[in-house]
Amino acid sequence: MTAALRNIRLRDVVGAPLFLLVVLLLIGVAIEPAITGERAIRNILTTATPLILAGIAQSLVILVGGIDLSIGAIISVANVVAAALMTAYPDMTVAIVFGVLALGAGIGLVNGVLCAFSGASPFIITLAMGIALQGVALQIMYQPGGTVASGFRQIARANWGALPVTTVIVVALALLLAVAIRRTSWGVSLIAIGGNEASARLSGISVKRQTVLLYVISGFLAACAGLFLASRISSGDPLVGEPVTLDSITVAVLGGSSFLGGSISVVGTTVAAIVLAMINTVLNLKDVSPFYQWMLKGAILILALSLDLLRRRKG
């Protein structure tokens, strides 16, 4: 035990993705103690929820060496389709929710098939998909509008004490996914694909089918985020998902995903999304101009990767 402890180097600890996140969390609390209040926590977690969903979606795709630049546009499409249909058919909320989830998965299926079988790079395929879907969202609703049923509104508003119910469910599912990736043969096969696609294929893993599946899951999770946002803002907004694409990559990388493929941390990504939401809240409470948030996010991203590389350096 002590020998094992002695082998842990300082830079292993400092470089671990969770270390930076915990430090940021502590700094946030130190600067603005008000964020430990019940309302602030609720607010942070509600803001973080769509980003947790999108971040996990992104980290799954990054795991096998892909990327999904259409996540934000899928969120926007899901959001406006839900709002437009709920405005037109107020009594069919449940059917609409399932329809939108199926739509997200369907878009993911197209992404996945094109990425796995066309031979073109996922970066450009999903970029093109994102452009087209942004057009679809704007075609359906050119400006924010529509309304949602009052029961549906409660999805983003129901709380257990300081904890929003939806966030708790999302985090619980994230933990389940984390266990599935670490402990099931399915999860191990995904990590194998990310680590070395050729050897994964040779050991009998059907790489293409798994890739398609991950894009389907990514589309599905993005649709969940779009529905959550529809509930939260009680209407549709064709640009609501736009910033989420890059934020989802930021969160996945802060959480411990690597663009070399083969590494993922669902828990880290979840924490990263919450920390990012916390930073925004602290800056807002401190009355810091939102412009600084861009700079801070960029600086944190580069810092996190530098620390991570420090850890991986040999010797």
Next chain:
Amino acid sequence: MALVSPAASTSAPMKMLRFFITPSGAVWIAIAILLAVAALASDNFVSGDHLLNVARHAAALCIATVGQVFVIMTGGLDLSNGAVITLVSVVASQLLGGSDQYLVPVVLLCLAMGAAVGLFNGLIVAKLGIPPLIGTLGTFGILKGAAYVLTGGAPKGGIPESIRYVGNGTIAGFPISTLCALAFVAFGAFLLSRTIFGRQLVFLGANPSAARLSGVPVARIIILAYVFSGVSAAFAGLLAVGYTGVGSLSLGEGYNLDSITAAVIGGTALTGGSGSVVGGAAGVFFLALLTSFLRFLGLSYSGQLIVQGAILAAAVILQARVFRR
């Protein structure tokens, strides 16, 4: 591989034909098809005046794309070039305040800013080993924030007549900005195909470890590629703000993904080591022509996005299908 490639023994017309079935040649076929369709749809679209206008609109993106091609050739990406364009536009606008008094120092400062951003990108990519997508995304965030902070959210000042003339004026009917873009494309193509720096860049993009083992200063070349992209973006920013006449916090938006799209349509592979500056410029012209034509057809903005996305996807899938080795 045969020592004498079959292409070498064929006649000149056959060589020309072969050019059009390469990744960087196919974009010219796409442009020709688009022009033919446009000519059938209307008598006015394919006119010298209109095409020059399209070329004028495309000039800034074209210059930024030349830099982007260099970076992609190393196997990297530059997501920060749009933020450089925005930053240059507001800095030039605020410092110049519409007067020519400090024109030369401010222009040099803007280009130096682009070079410094490129140096930073290059260092974090080549020295620290941060993936280019993430590293330049971080820089993008920092620069975007910096542009907002510098202006307090509302750009002030103005662009003097001299820069506006370069962005907006014409010489013998040709837009000056287009001439600048063409000159820059020629310069970029020369740099890439006729200098040691360019050849080493192509080499290391195609096979980094072979390049390192043959003594190519890999890190230095990669850093220089990012510096070149940063300077290109600063130049593009000066042209773009010369056209609009006023610094804007949204001026550079979309330039990063558009320049990557244009480079890829022009036959540059995201895996690095294969591509063409002239092809990238043709990709820019194709995109500008397409946007203009869709608008001409009366398509709404949302409809344009849908068609653009579909054509981009079709183009890269076709490329991957036809040119797969």
